[in-house]
Amino acid sequence: MLNKKMVLIGGGNMGKSLLRGILNAGLTPAGNLTVVDVHAGKLDALHKDYGVPVARDPRSVVAGAELVILAVKPMTLNEVLDSIREVVRPEQLFISIIAGVESSYIRDRLGKGNPVVRAMPNIAATVDAAASAIAACPPATEDHLALAEAIFAAVGEVVRVEEEHLDAVTGLSGSGPAYIYMVIEALCDGGVKVGLPRDVAMRLATQTVFGAAKLVKETGQHPAALKDQVTTPGGTTIAAVHELEERGLRAMLISAVVTATERSRDLNTIARRK
Ligand SMILES: NC(=O)c1ccc[n+]([C@@H]2O[C@H](COP(=O)([O-])OP(=O)(O)OC[C@H]3O[C@@H](n4cnc5c(N)ncnc54)[C@H](OP(=O)(O)O)[C@@H]3O)[C@@H](O)[C@H]2O)c1
Structure with missing residues (x-):
């Protein structure tokens, strides 16, 4: 068990799959995994089905997290990053599944030098059979990659690649x-x-x-x-x-x-x- 305090921003298709995988694999207790989304209805359902804490404003919960998973659509990303910048601490790990956004972009927009791991899962995460690839961006360490690996292993197969290969991963899996x-x-x-x-x-x-x-x-x-x-x-x-x-x-x-x-x-x- 990783037992980390996690915040998942974006409780849509992929976010919900990761949430289910993390809880089913026992990586952290439900009380440690807060989901942030803009939809009150979606949050109510996730709270009821999985017993996780929920919030509509990421600022209220990101400060207390060790790990933040970004699972919003690419066009929403800047809004999310800008809204949490003030409360982010440099040691917090960010894991992004957002297609086409380089990890250094997230690190630089947050402006605190955070470690970022970028992942490309696929739709089969919804049935715990994803083919995912992960890549780290400095200053992410082996421990950060291992943590991300455990999360994506909870929804299928995961491989490590250099970030430059994530377009090829997109084309294949x-x-x-x-x-x-x-x-x-x-x-x-x-x-x-x-x-x-x-x-x-x-x-x-x-x-x-x-x-x-x-x-x-x-x-x-x-x-x-x-x-x-x-x-x-x-x-x-x-x-x-x-x-x-x-x-x-x-x-x-x-x-x-x-x-x-x-x-x-x-x-x-x-x-x-x-
Ligand atoms: N689907 C795939 O096969 C796949 C594979 C690999 C990577 N990805 C990546 O995964 C990410 C999520 O994809 P998805 O299919 O799960 O999308 P999704 O179902 O639309 O989930 C995103 C969720 O975030 C919510 N949201 C919007 N603005 C927000 C904000 N400011 N704060 C918090 N939550 C907000 C959305 O609400 P609204 O519905 O109101 O927008 C929605 O509930 C994307 O960036 C995509 O590139 C997807």
């Missing part, structure tokens, strides 16, 4: 769920085309993607080796693999990651110019 949703939908359509009822096709397609990922994860085998194990000479699977190669499935997915990464870099550059 941040945007990746959408690519896989398209794969599931297309597999389902394929099943329907060859005569399966849609609900049956959807269940089979979803479980096939889930099971294949689970096998890669649990065996640690290379996906190419697992693919070779299921392709009988002259059989059905190798015929389909040939079709996928001819139509460029792998090149298409590689291009998708590259394009999303470039777009993330462009958006960050535009944001920096503002």
Whole structure:
């Protein structure tokens, strides 16, 4: 148990997932985790469901925190940082999940030299299956990174990267769920085309993607080796693999990651110019 006094600013989709993960993993007691949001209704629900203290004004609670998690939308960030600047103490750790905002920007806007860890989780945090990456900005230490790692491990897998790689992380795992949703939908359509009822096709397609990922994860085998194990000479699977190669499935997915990464870099550059 970390047992830190935490404040979570932004009790929306991602904030709520982190809150649930932190409490389920027993990282800190509910009484130590205050949620700040602008919506009284959202706060009431979080208080009722999780027993956490809540506040509408971050200034009233940030002063007493050891760790502040920023989970608001990018356009709200400046307002939040400016409102808490006066009460922030330099030793407080900030963890930001805000897409496209460099950790040094947060540290510099707060103006007290705080350690900041920036994270890029993905939407699967809502079911504790996120793929997250974290990066630290000076003066964050190993202890700060380990603390952030424990929090994101509570909602899935977490890896450490250099901050310069967070655009690539956005292109791969941040945007990746959408690519896989398209794969599931297309597999389902394929099943329907060859005569399966849609609900049956959807269940089979979803479980096939889930099971294949689970096998890669649990065996640690290379996906190419697992693919070779299921392709009988002259059989059905190798015929389909040939079709996928001819139509460029792998090149298409590689291009998708590259394009999303470039777009993330462009958006960050535009944001920096503002
Ligand atoms: N969703 C994802 O898959 C994903 C993945 C990685 C990173 N992220 C990042 O996570 C952050 C949060 O995303 P989300 O999807 O959880 O957004 P969200 O559901 O809109 O949550 C943000 C919450 O903060 C509230 N808020 C607005 N202004 C505030 C203020 N001044 N003080 C406190 N709370 C305030 C919002 O209220 P209103 O509804 O009134 O605005 C909302 O309840 C974003 O910066 C995003 O880049 C998201």
